[in-house]
Amino acid sequence: xxxxxxxxxxxxxxxxxxAELAIRALRKHNLVNxxxxxxxxxxxxxxxxxxxxxxxRDVADRPRLILLDLKLPKVDGFEVLEALKADExxxxxxxVVLTTSQEERxxxxxxxxxxxxxxxxxxxxxxxxxxxxxxxxYWLLLNVQP
Amino acid sequence: MEYLSExxxxxxxxxxxxGALAAATICAGTxxxxxxxxxxxxxxxxELMSIAELKTDDLxxxxxxxxxxxxxxxxxxxxxxSFARFLADRLDREAEKSLVSWMKLFRDTYGYDSLFLEGxxxxxxxxxxxxxxxxxxxxxxxxxxxxxxAVEMLDFYRDGADGxxxxxxxxxxxxxxxxxxxxxxxxxxxxxxxFIERWPTASRTGETLLVRREGGDALFLNRLRFQTxxxxxxxxxxxxxxxxxxxxxxxxxxxxxxxxxxxxxxVLAALRKVPDSPxxxxxxxxxxxxxxxxxxxxxxxGLLALALVGCEATAVIAMARHQRAESYRLKxxxxxxxxxxxxxxxxxxxxxxxxxxxxxxxxxxxxxxxAHDLRAPLRSIDGFSRVMEEELGPSLxxxxxxxxxxxxxxxxxxxxxxxxxxxxxxxxRTRLSTSLIDMRRMAESAFAACVDPATAAGFDFRVADIxxxxxxxxxxxxxxxxxxxxxxxYSMPSPTHRIEVDGRMEGDMIVYSVRDRGVGFDQRYAPKxxxxxxxxxxxxxxxxxxxxxxxxxxxxxxxxxxAWAEGRVGEGAAFFFxxxxxxx
Numbered sequence: 237x238x239x240x241x242x243x244x245x246x247x248x249x250x251x252x253x254x255a256e257l258a259i260r261a262l263r264k265h266n267l268v269n270x271x272x273x274x275x276x277x278x279x280x281x282x283x284x285x286x287x288x289x290x291x292x293r294d295v296a297d298r299p300r301l302i303l304l305d306l307k308l309p310k311v312d313g314f315e316v317l318e319a320l321k322a323d324e325x326x327x328x329x330x331x332v333v334l335t336t337s338q339e340e341r342x343x344x345x346x347x348x349x350x351x352x353x354x355x356x357x358x359x360x361x362x363x364x365x366x367x368x369x370x371x372x373x374y375w376l377l378l379n380v381q382p
Numbered sequence: 383m384e385y386l387s388e389x390x391x392x393x394x395x396x397x398x399x400x401g402a403l404a405a406a407t408i409c410a411g412t413x414x415x416x417x418x419x420x421x422x423x424x425x426x427x428x429e430l431m432s433i434a435e436l437k438t439d440d441l442x443x444x445x446x447x448x449x450x451x452x453x454x455x456x457x458x459x460x461x462x463x464s465f466a467r468f469l470a471d472r473l474d475r476e477a478e479k480s481l482v483s484w485m486k487l488f489r490d491t492y493g494y495d496s497l498f499l500e501g502x503x504x505x506x507x508x509x510x511x512x513x514x515x516x517x518x519x520x521x522x523x524x525x526x527x528x529x530x531x532a533v534e535m536l537d538f539y540r541d542g543a544d545g546x547x548x549x550x551x552x553x554x555x556x557x558x559x560x561x562x563x564x565x566x567x568x569x570x571x572x573x574x575x576x577f578i579e580r581w582p583t584a585s586r587t588g589e590t591l592l593v594r595r596e597g598g599d600a601l602f603l604n605r606l607r608f609q610t611x612x613x614x615x616x617x618x619x620x621x622x623x624x625x626x627x628x629x630x631x632x633x634x635x636x637x638x639x640x641x642x643x644x645x646x647x648x649v650l651a652a653l654r655k656v657p658d659s660p661x662x663x664x665x666x667x668x669x670x671x672x673x674x675x676x677x678x679x680x681x682x683x684g685l686l687a688l689a690l691v692g693c694e695a696t697a698v699i700a701m702a703r704h705q706r707a708e709s710y711r712l713k714x715x716x717x718x719x720x721x722x723x724x725x726x727x728x729x730x731x732x733x734x735x736x737x738x739x740x741x742x743x744x745x746x747x748x749x750x751x752x753a754h755d756l757r758a759p760l761r762s763i764d765g766f767s768r769v770m771e772e773e774l775g776p777s778l779x780x781x782x783x784x785x786x787x788x789x790x791x792x793x794x795x796x797x798x799x800x801x802x803x804x805x806x807x808x809x810x811r812t813r814l815s816t817s818l819i820d821m822r823r824m825a826e827s828a829f830a831a832c833v834d835p836a837t838a839a840g841f842d843f844r845v846a847d848i849x850x851x852x853x854x855x856x857x858x859x860x861x862x863x864x865x866x867x868x869x870x871x872y873s874m875p876s877p878t879h880r881i882e883v884d885g886r887m888e889g890d891m892i893v894y895s896v897r898d899r900g901v902g903f904d905q906r907y908a909p910k911x912x913x914x915x916x917x918x919x920x921x922x923x924x925x926x927x928x929x930x931x932x933x934x935x936x937x938x939x940x941x942x943x944x945a946w947a948e949g950r951v952g953e954g955a956a957f958f959f960x961x962x963x964x965x966x
Contacts, residue, residue, distance in 0.1 A: 359793060
């Protein structure tokens with residue numbers, strides 16, 4: 237794991253292959269200095285709320301972007317999203333759902349819970365890399381946050 | 383309440399229809415049976431007449447032959463000479479022998495009962511086979527016969543000696559002035575009676591009668607089938623029995639008539655005179671036998687009519703029941719609108735809904751898992767192939783990169799297949815969100831989306847002024863996208879790059895078409911085009927996953943329309959889809 241304080245992106249992804257590809261895509265454009273990868277929803281919440289394994293973190297040190305898969309072990313993506321958006325300490329952090337699902341109900345549910353973006357992971361790696369580049373560019377560089 | 387009265391009306395109508403059908407069936411049956419009755423009677427009459435004619439003709443022939451036998455005897459000079467000698471000298475053995483041998487020959491050859499040589503005074507000179515036998519009737523007839531001088535027949539008579547019935551041929555002997563007479567006595571039992579009694583068809587009551595007039599009576603000449611007693615024993619006065627066919631016959635009447643026979647039973651009879659004889663022939667059959675057939679026929683007809691009425695009743699009742707069921711259904715629908723479904727129906731609906739929901743959920747879960755679980759490995763395959771390409775970089779051989787390319791291509795193709803399958807399942811189950819669609823603009827943007835500007839410039843893409851349609855815009859967009867991109871794809875190898883989009887009202891449907899001048903297809907395979915994974919061209923020739931048209935069909939059917947295609951190899955193809963026209 238990278239430095240727990242200086243985290244630009246929190247990647248929540250249980251599939252190691254997908255995670256690796258996502259990390260490669262992130263690295264490719266040198267857009268991200270630090271990121272943290274957790275493999276389930278519970279770890280994601282622990283990280284954000286500085287609990288358990290991440291109890292030495294400061295809740296105020298929020299990542300600048302969360303990339304969230306929906307299908308996760310233990311606590312799934314929707315629950316993570318709901319918990320984050322419900323807590324005012326974390327509700328400002330942009331959350332981008334990065335998932336395989338094109339299901340409309342997943343999309344609607346995500347937006348209902350306050351997701352900031354919803355990206356369907358393309359199978360084509362080049363397109364995936366492009367998508368990651370674009371979303372990082374937007375959320376980390378262009379977008380102005382409160 | 384409205385429905386109830388309607389039900390009652392339906393029920394009443396059903397009964398009226400049933401009544402009418404039954405009446406019609408019975409009427410038709412009765413008319414047919416009456417017609418059949420008449421026809422059958424006529425037919426039997428004709429049959430009787432032909433029997434009578436046949437028998438009459440045979441009887442005439444038989445008589446002629448018998449008289450012929452008489453002439454042979456009459457004209458035999460040697461016989462006459464022997465007879466003369468024997469008459470002169472009764473002890474002339476030679477003459478006697480000659481006469482006897484001739485008579486024996488004659489009797490044996492022609493089957494006569496007995497022969498008698500009669501003297502001019504009516505005395506029996508010689509008999510054969512019994513030399514001393516006599517026949518009073520013959521003897522009595524001799525003077526008249528000799529007076530007439532011609533061969534004649536002594537009609538049926540009863541012999542006083544043995545009480546039997548005979549006929550005889552009387553042949554005067556001796557040219558010019560007869561010196562006596564040869565009588566050929568015939569036993570009718572040997573041929574005549576059996577011949578008369580024979581009936582050519584199987585019949586319980588059929589009978590032929592031979593009658594002659596005797597004074598004021600009709601005399602029955604043969605044995606009677608239905609009356610014990612011998613031939614020639616029944617005589618019935620003509621006077622007072624106009625209904626008796628035999629009486630009519632001996633009075634000279636011929637033809638077919640109905641009457642009562644000697645038993646008093648109603649009969650159908652054919653009458654005929656036997657020419658050159660005192661005889662008349664009656665061929666008759668009991669009316670009861672004639673009617674038995676029509677009775678049977680009537681029974682069959684009756685049963686048939688009954689069965690028909692039964693069928694009609696079943697059909698009408700079934701129809702009425704169906705209509706009643708239909709009206710129940712309507713009632714249920716109305717009640718549902720009013721929120722007042724009856725309990726049973728509610729239960730059933732709930733059950734069905736639960737089943738539907740369960741199967742729908744199952745389907746969705748499946749689709750969801752397909753979307754997720756199949757996609758992830760594909761992404762890895764593609765992603766890591768790419769990573770490998772990058773990592774190995776220049777050290778990778780040309781073949782190595784080609785193979786990696788194939789791997790990535792396959793992964794992407796599988797991804798597109800999964801997407802399409804999910805689309806199909808989605809189009810099948812998601813609710814339609816309908817709106818009014820500018821079909822012309824949608825077709826044009828479908829074209830713009832599937833070609834690059836350079837290709838578009840080389841295409842003659844024409845959209846007629848086609849009607850708007852009501853439908854789910856996202857889905858209909860897919861329809862146009864698939865059809866237009868297909869048209870473009872299959873036009874590419876052809877020299878003519880022209881696509882025509884048209885649409886027109888046909889009845890209560892709007893039929894849209896996309897027509898190209900591309901490679902076309904064999905019309906025989908047209909129905910296959912819309913099946914899943916059905917492709918008529920090689921993957922190598924034309925890209926595609928074989929699901930596009932299946933999606934088109936699914937979407938169009940969801941909208942209550944239909945999709946079909948026409949094509950000819952090398953001449954282009956036309957794809958059609960219909961949508962219900964907007965109700966105004």
